[in-house]
Amino acid sequence: MNPATVGPPVADPPTVVFDGFDPAHRADPYPRYAVVREATALYRSALGPHLVTRYAECAAALSEPAWSHAGEAELFHPDVDQHELPASFLWMDPPDHTRLRGLVSKAFTARRVLDLRPRIAQIVDGLLDAALAAGEVDAVESLAYPLPLTVICELLGVPAADHDLIHRCAPALARGFDPDLLLTQRERTARSDAAAELLAYFAHLIASRRAEPAADLVSELGAVQERGDVLTAQEMLATCVTLLVAGHETTVNLVGNGLLALLRHPGQLALLRARPELAAPAVDELLRHDSPVHMTTRVARRGLMLGGQAFAPGEGIVLLIGSANRDPRAFDRPDELDLARYADDAGTARHLTFSLGIHYCLGAPLARLEMEVLLTAIVRRVRRLLPGSTGPTYKPNLVLRGLAGLPVQVR
Numbered sequence: 001m002n003p004a005t006v007g008p009p010v011a012d013p014p015t016v017v018f019d020g021f022d023p024a025h026r027a028d029p030y031p032r033y034a035v036v037r038e039a040t041a042l043y044r045s046a047l048g049p050h051l052v053t054r055y056a057e058c059a060a061a062l063s064e065p066a067w068s069h070a071g072e073a074e075l076f077h078p079d080v081d082q083h084e085l086p087a088s089f090l091w092m093d094p095p096d097h098t099r100l101r102g103l104v105s106k107a108f109t110a111r112r113v114l115d116l117r118p119r120i121a122q123i124v125d126g127l128l129d130a131a132l133a134a135g136e137v138d139a140v141e142s143l144a145y146p147l148p149l150t151v152i153c154e155l156l157g158v159p160a161a162d163h164d165l166i167h168r169c170a171p172a173l174a175r176g177f178d179p180d181l182l183l184t185q186r187e188r189t190a191r192s193d194a195a196a197e198l199l200a201y202f203a204h205l206i207a208s209r210r211a212e213p214a215a216d217l218v219s220e221l222g223a224v225q226e227r228g229d230v231l232t233a234q235e236m237l238a239t240c241v242t243l244l245v246a247g248h249e250t251t252v253n254l255v256g257n258g259l260l261a262l263l264r265h266p267g268q269l270a271l272l273r274a275r276p277e278l279a280a281p282a283v284d285e286l287l288r289h290d291s292p293v294h295m296t297t298r299v300a301r302r303g304l305m306l307g308g309q310a311f312a313p314g315e316g317i318v319l320l321i322g323s324a325n326r327d328p329r330a331f332d333r334p335d336e337l338d339l340a341r342y343a344d345d346a347g348t349a350r351h352l353t354f355s356l357g358i359h360y361c362l363g364a365p366l367a368r369l370e371m372e373v374l375l376t377a378i379v380r381r382v383r384r385l386l387p388g389s390t391g392p393t394y395k396p397n398l399v400l401r402g403l404a405g406l407p408v409q410v411r
């Protein structure tokens with residue numbers, strides 16, 4: 001069976017009004033997802049393209065390369081001069097995607113990620129020392145940002161003195177993943193400015209590493225070769241900015257959303273304390289339960305069927321990963337946080353948080369490792385993790401949905 005044809009014909013959806021993208025629901029879009037998901041697998045949204053609401057149809061589209069990710073700019077950023085933003089392989093089709101992903105994978109290996117464990121543990125310990133000394137902190141600023149930011153910057157070879165520049169620029173690019181019609185003019189300008197600043201920064205860093213290579217990913221990307229093929233200067237630049245932004249703005253949301261979930265489910269935190277070996281599967285449950293990436297897009301490269309509906313070449317869809325991960329057709333008790341879900345039941349469906357198919361997240365092992373080390377350290381060192389004096393706040397971001405602030409008490 002062609003995976004792109006899964007699912008029954010679509011019911012007529014006009015009785016459902018989906019307002020899940022309204023900022024009023026940023027803190028909890030899940031009840032709105034449930035309403036639209038139960039009504040229909042494909043919902044014609046105010047954004048234009050159909051929203052794909054269910055697990056089977058999202059998984060089918062992600063697994064089918066004829067559903068291209070190269071058209072995201074046309075769907076979400078139709079007026080942007082494409083030279084402004086990095087030409088990342090995240091938004092390419094084969095054969096360009098295959099070639100670039102192959103070259104980058106040669107430098108960004110599983111071994112390289114595994115070797116980072118002791119350094120990640122050291123960074124986590126330093127951050128927890130400071131948090132424990134303070135007693136009450138904003139977990140976003142004091143844990144969720146600095147952990148992945150430091151890790152990805154060190155991996156790439158960005159000196160510590162420049163981490164602030166990265167921290168200043170990257171959020172504007174992350175917000176810029178959202179459809180342009182949801183952005184203010186100021187946010188669009190901030191995205192262009194941030195892209196220009198980061199591209200200029202990495203052009204300089206790449207040039208200095210070419211002159212004097214170091215033991216970092218920027219130097220290795222410059223040296224990587226496969227059958228005589230190398231990355232061009234533009235490809236190097238786009239890859240560095242992609243790894244930087246994809247490599248921390250997502251993981252920030254994993255840490256923030258994950259800690260909030262633990263605060264809201266003290267029984268699950270107690271379970272993790274009792275069974276610290278659950279840390280690794282717990283990360284996957286946290287990724288499923290409150291996904292750091294809520295949606296992605298695809299455009300049909302040829303005529304395709306999805307959810308019983310025909311799509312002409314050029315037609316786009318928005319895949320609601322956050323909704324698919326809570327689909328009761330795929331998961332038992334989908335709204336429940338069950339940190340043992342991926343430990344005890346080998347039959348549990350894969351979550352779609354890291355996507356599927358050819359664009360499956362290249363950094364998934366790194367993101368998992370960072371969160372696993374953090375959870376392990378928290379249950380070992382923090383005896384009381386409690387909500388702070390004020391509640392959590394959310395960033396306006398729709399695609400890379402996560403917290404702006406999370407006051408916590410740590411003892």
Ligand code: HEM
Nearest residue numbers: 089090246247250251254296353354355359361362363367
């Ligand atoms: C919790 C953290 C993360 C999440 C939720 C996440 C999610 C995703 C998703 C959903 C995609 C594919 C999008 C699509 O198919 O349309 C993706 C691709 C990608 N991610 Fe991640 N990511 C995370 C962390 C990282 C890290 C730490 C890195 C690098 C250090 C990274 C690098 C990449 C790259 C390079 C791609 C493009 C892969 C391709 O197109 O072949 N990500 N990520």
